[in-house]
Amino acid sequence: MAIPGLKRILLKLSGEVLMGEQEYGIDPAYVARLAEEVKAAKDSGLEVCLVIGGGNIFRGISAASKGLDRTTGDYMGMLATVMNALAMQNALEQLGVETRVQSAIPMSSVCEPYIRRRAERHLQKGRIVIFAAGTGNPFFTTDTGAALRAAEMSCDALLKGTSVNGVYSADPKTNPDAQRFDTITYDRVLSENLKVMDAAAVALCRENHIPIVVFSIRERGNVARVLEGNGVQTIVKEEA
Numbered sequence: 001m002a003i004p005g006l007k008r009i010l011l012k013l014s015g016e017v018l019m020g021e022q023e024y025g026i027d028p029a030y031v032a033r034l035a036e037e038v039k040a041a042k043d044s045g046l047e048v049c050l051v052i053g054g055g056n057i058f059r060g061i062s063a064a065s066k067g068l069d070r071t072t073g074d075y076m077g078m079l080a081t082v083m084n085a086l087a088m089q090n091a092l093e094q095l096g097v098e099t100r101v102q103s104a105i106p107m108s109s110v111c112e113p114y115i116r117r118r119a120e121r122h123l124q125k126g127r128i129v130i131f132a133a134g135t136g137n138p139f140f141t142t143d144t145g146a147a148l149r150a151a152e153m154s155c156d157a158l159l160k161g162t163s164v165n166g167v168y169s170a171d172p173k174t175n176p177d178a179q180r181f182d183t184i185t186y187d188r189v190l191s192e193n194l195k196v197m198d199a200a201a202v203a204l205c206r207e208n209h210i211p212i213v214v215f216s217i218r219e220r221g222n223v224a225r226v227l228e229g230n231g232v233q234t235i236v237k238e239e240a
Contacts, residue, residue, distance in 0.1 A: 003156070003157050003211055003213065003229075003235065005156060006046060006156045006157055006227070007046065007047060007156055008046065008047040008048075008049070008123065008153065008154065008155050008156055009041070009046055009047075009048060009049070009155055009156060009157050009158070009159055009227075010048075010049040010050070010051065010146055010149060010150040010153065010155040010157075010158050010159070011038065011041070011048060011049070011050050011051075011159045011161060011223070012050075012051045012052075012053075012142070012143065012146040012158060012159065012160045012161065013034065013050065013051070013052045013053065013161045013217060014053050014055060014160075014161070014162045014163065014217070015052060015053035015054045015055040015056040015057065015080065015081070015084055015142075016053070016055050016056050016163065017030070017034065017056075017161065017162070017163065017217050017218060018030060018031055018034070018052070018056045018084055018087065018088075019056045024056065024057075025056060025057065026056065026057075026083070026084065026087050028087070028091075031087050031088060031091045032091045032094070033220065034088070034091070034217070035088060035091035035092045035094075035095055035097075036095065037217075037220075037221070037222070037223040037224070038050065038088075038092060038097075038128065038223070039092065039095050039097050040221075040223065040224050041223050041224065041227060042097060042126075042128060044224070044227060046227070047123045047124075047126075048128045048129075049119075049123070049128070049129050049130075049131060049149060049150070049153055049155060050085075050088065050128060050129070050130040050131070051081075051130070051131050051132075051142055051145055051146040051149060052081060052084040052085055052088060052130065052132070052142070053081060053084070053142040053143075054077045054078070054079075054080030054081040054083075054084060054142065055080075056080075056084070057080035057083060057084070058073075058076050058077050058079075058080040059073075059077060060072075060073030060074035060075070060076060060077035060138070061073065061074075061077075063076070070138065070139070071138040071139075074138035074139060074140075075105075075138060077134075078104070078105055078132075078133040078134050078136070079105075079133070081132045081133055081134060081142060082101070082103055082105075082107065082110070082111065082132040082133055084132075085101045085103075085111070085130040085131075085132035086101060086110065086111070088130055089101050089130055092128060097127075097128055098125075098126065098127040098128070099127060099128045099129075099130060100112060100119075100122050100127055100128075100129050100130070101129075101130045101132055102114040102115070102118070102119055102129060102130070102131055102132065103131075103132045103133040103136075104131070104132070104133040104134060104135055104136030104137075104145070105133040105136050111132065114131065114133075114136070116152050116153070119131075119153060120153070123153070131145065131146075131149045133145075135148055140200065141197075141198050141200075141201065143160075143197035143198050143200075143201040144197075144198060144200045144201045144204065146158060146160075146197075146201065147197070147200070147201040147202075147204040147205050147210070148204060150205070150208075150210050151204060151205075151208040151210065155210060156210075157210065157211045157212075157213055158205060158210050158211070158212050158213070159212075159213045159215070159223070159226065160196070160197065160212060160213065160214045160215070161215060161216070161217030161222075161223065162214065162215075162216065162217060163216065163217075163218060164214075164216060165180070165215060165216040165219075165232045165233070166180045166181065166182075166214050166215065166216075166232060166233055166234035167180070167181050167184055167189065167194055167196050167214050167234035167236065168180050168181070168194075169181070169192075169194070171195070180232075180234065181234050182233075182234060182235070183234065183235045183236075183237060184234060184235075184236055185236070185237065185238060185239065186202055186203070186205065186206035186212075186236055186237070186238065187206075189202050189236055190202055190203065196212065196214055196234075196236060197212065202236070205236070206238070209238065211235055211236065211237040212235070212236040212237075213226060213233050213234070213235050213236075214233060214234045214235075214236065215231055215232065215233040215234075216232070219231075
């Protein structure tokens with residue numbers, strides 16, 4: 001099922017997918033492959049924003065469970081997302097795609113600060129904009145940061161590329177009887193605590209009528225298939 005009338009999208013990638021087959025860090029070859037998929041989306045005529053998680057490098061909430069101060073851990077995680085954003089920017093620009101990184105935490109030596117009007121101008125000029133450092137605040141995930149930026153930039157949809165091919169009634173890795181949904185409502189995701197995105201992100205998308213498309217980014221060419229409505233996906237929206 002395709003979402004009609006798409007002009008601008010925000011693609012949210014899990015940091016873990018940048019690892020490729022590694023156990024940690026950034027696999028340049030895999031990032032280059034992902035960049036090709038992002039470029040294909042842009043070449044289809046869409047304006048593209050990106051948010052990339054930092055879980056391949058550092059997870060603040062995991063470190064907090066081991067004794068690190070949660071606020072400190074979350075800021076460290078934000079820095080990890082900037083590293084991933086710069087890696088993706090490099091890969092995209094090697095493909096000839098103009099790209100800008102904007103960080104919610106100012107660090108002018110390596111990227112622009114987040115300024116909505118400037119980001120809008122970049123998109124109008126055909127550039128891809130990567131939003132880094134989440135919301136710039138601890139206790140908020142990059143999912144919430146993605147939903148926030150999608151709302152601010154008036155995106156028509158938020159595409160979440162992850163390691164699973166949609167939203168399930170239970171964890172498909174541990175429950176072989178888990179049911180995959182083609183469509184599901186925001187309210188059901190929230191009431192049943194289905195692990196799509198964190199609750200704040202889902203609620204923000206609901207309030208701003210932004211459909212969430214969950215799909216597997218690990219399948220080569222899947223971004224294009226999902227945008228065409230042919231890929232395996234789950235669409236979270238107001239009416240299933």
